[in-house]
Amino acid sequence: MATEYFNEMYHGDQVRPPYARLEDWMRAMPAEFRAMKQAEAEALFRRIGITFAVYGEGGDPDRLIPFDMFPRVFTQSEWRRLERGIKQRARALNAFLLDVYGRGEIIRAGRVPARLVYQNAAYERAVAGFTPPRGVYSHIVGIDLVRTGPDDFFVLEDNCRTPSGVSYMLENREIMMRMFPALFRENRIEPVDGYPGLLRRTLASVAPAKCEGEPVVAILTPGHFNSAYYEHSFLADLMGVELVEGADLFVEGGFVWMRTTEGPKRVDVIYRRIDDAYLDPLCFRPDSMLGVPGLMDVYRSGGVTIASAPGAGVADDKAIYTFVPEMIRFYLGEEPVLLNVPTWQCAKADDLNYVLDQLSELVVKEVHGSGGYGMLVGPRASKAQIEAFRARLVANPAGYIAQPTLALSTTPTFVNEGIAPRHVDLRPYCLVGERIELVPGGLTRVALTEGSLVVNSSQGGGVKDTWVLAE
């Protein structure tokens, strides 16, 4: 297929302005030096402990996500537009959540089908009618973006629950600065290291009304066997808050308390990195050992804030995704700055027929899937794979959506043979509390396999430092 991919560094023979200074840096780097630096980066990652724990598969339990040293660069004006679009989206998603757990105006107005919301597995009846502090449900919104041209950005999906990967954004930068200080002198790059402070401030700003004094924030992790445990402990450390497991917390007298060496200490805001279903065995899955019994009663009676709010997942469902532009118009009265990828709902008969007809050209995803699993990339799939997927699709059309295969942009990437273009996406992390904040940067994921469009780390993806140049 002769698809033209937008190369973020080169326009024909011309180097695009944001990459101007990287051209010399790249050319001046001999292969041995590069290999040395790559090894150094890897050692630093291991040293600091940024690994991705994988248990139960044998081999090294602590894996590294491949780090590519070639940065991905945005100009200030490119970023400003992204920022406007991301913040707009984060506002609309939160307005939607507040609405569907309240009066449901957008449904009454016929703009979003009731079924998609109220029969969604992520809709939590238990929190209906409750307004969390400042009306915020999703405090950390991760928006996955892809680029197809100089001015063409598409939102691939929204993550309203607990988007992960921000530790890589921070560490990639840290490591680049340690290894290539000169680059940071030559290029004026906006810093991202304010993120932990902003996250802490954001969380503190949504403390419940009953909170007295400085809000106590804690991060709730499923535990050290979780693959993202490193990120949890890293964030807790940088934010200066405790990293707790469910068993470290208990409820009493309408509040949540941490078990400390000096006795119980009240917790006002819980940044949870566990799913709704595991939060409270009294309210959700009774077999959950990860949660805190009675937590939801405290939450609902205003004794603690949970971020993201239980039930926030109803906004980032892939079926709801289609309606986000509509939400922006409905709640904000604005036109969306960032475009959605055209999406076919396989639940609709017409859409399904089209999708079945065009299967070899489309990307088909599970509505509730994540991590690049359960997904068909038509143009890169074999006949057999397509036919197998067709059977699954026909058996459960409502479980799938389809999108055109996007021509993901490429950036130069270090590969064995030297430097070659590889496809990338971008996940910025938008913080929503008293204010809406976005640090200039994000996590760039890169598909390291030649021609691959799948950037997930579980499927051979790597990460890059993401730069936003100052004016």
Place this chain on the structure above:
Amino acid sequence: MLSRTAENLFWIARYIERAETMARLLEVGARIALMPQAGHGYRNEWESLLRASGTASGFALKYGDPVQRNIESFLFFDRDNPSSVASCLERARENGRIVRTALTTQVWDALNTAFQEMRGLERVPRSELELSRLTEWTLRHTAMLRGAIDASLLRNDGYEYLGLGFALERADNTARLLDVKYYVLLPRVDFVGSGLDNYQWQTLLRALSSHRAFHWAYGGEITAGKIAHFLILNRQSPRSLVTATGAAVTHLDGLARAYGRAGPVQTRARALHEALEKTTVEEVFEEGLHEFLTRFVRDVSGLAVMVQASYLSGEAR
């Protein structure tokens, strides 16, 4: 600090100390096995080692008869043995990973390096691994860990929990070691003095890296009295019971200072330590060394229970 964090730190130290004791025990066994007259005493010796490590029943279940090679594998590599060097180092490192942010890079590095190298050792065929290499390797890494903790950790409550873990584990380990040697080899005090005994005690002292220290301190013949004094009552001996209880008191006092309140656990530790300070070797033998040590091990474990209840369980209010 979170009770669970404190608990993890406490256990990191206990596991490191235990790994070291296991390595030293193995060295004792190996040296005694080299004795020319390792006839009837030989088997006894390995059995007593297993008993000292508290793993005799686990070993019997898995291997049956105590054969040296099996014992070495069991005490060093075996993950089925929760007290093996490998188990201890793995758990110390896993505990470290859980409280990664309460440790410095140096401490984490030391824990992680020990763990990674251990995995390397596990891949080497056993026939290529001399026991002395394994024991030296262990002592080197536990020393590096102590050094990293000492040199880089903030002297906050976390440091005290580590110190407390080291102290209580050492008190327990020294007492057990002494008890087994005594119980097996010296049923009556007047047996002391035979050549075999001397060799065994010397071996023990050497394994504890205390061989020279002992001779500097006491000189002359090795007697049960001197050994008991050195390993129980000598405040200069780094592994003596009194040194260990003294360290426990210091760290518990540190916690009381940090938290602005002392509790029954401080009182209990001080009582235990002061009683030991006042004790004489004669009194120990009068009570019976075995009885004395049994009581001591029980007291130490009682103290550990109080530490657990006061700080680590999270139930305290």
Place this chain on the structure above:
Amino acid sequence: MILTVSHATTYRYSAPMRGAVQSLRLFPARFEGQNVLDWQVEVPSGIRGGSFRDGAGDKIEGWSLRGPITEVSVHVSGRVETQDLHGVLRGHREVVPAAAYLRTSPPTEADAALSDLAVAAGAGAQDLLDRAHRLAAAVTAAIVYRPGVTHEHTTAAEALALGEGVCQDHAHALIAAAHVLDMPARYVSGYLFSDAQGAAHEAAHAWAELWVEGLGWVGFDAANACCPDARYIRLGSGFDARDAAPIRGLALGEGLESLDVAVAVGQAQQ
């Protein structure tokens, strides 16, 4: 009618537990059919936590107990003035839309038999209310009241296959059948006063509510082949029995739990 309730639930443990947490939905619903004269919920030696009214209009209160404990008990007592609204839940304030109750949960999953039952029963109905009545009647006919044959985790499909069950099974089956016909339905827990000629049902009772467009939520007690009247006290609702449970609790520790419940619902002299 003025109904009096005395309800004691006691959990006993074979070994001391480190503590316990309870979430109680033991408060009479506020609607035109019920007027609470007095009502107390107590957990002896417990610490009262937060309370709130949830999106379905139910009041929930949290409690906790510090260990060591070997027993947790919950005492409910009070008086409620009731009137017969023929099952209609008039004047009940709630935020959760009826559409949310089209979702099935494992115990209310319809199998082929439940689907057939629903389709057959619904055929020829004059209107939605009639259809709801027919569904309830079909469930009454298909599942004979018989205690002891089903258990806490029996599903609607299993109870129907068995042809026997208790009020929980009737309610689950009715919810499942209603969902087949696209009618929102939910589980309701409460109390039932059994007068002299009444059936010998337990005083702690459960039934289903079906959403009838234009009328609202209407209760159907398929186990007793009637709609809730003045003999019923409505507590709270949910997707299924677990979701609507009046008491949800958890004790921390190794002890085995045994349960003792005593419920008495009487009629006060007027």
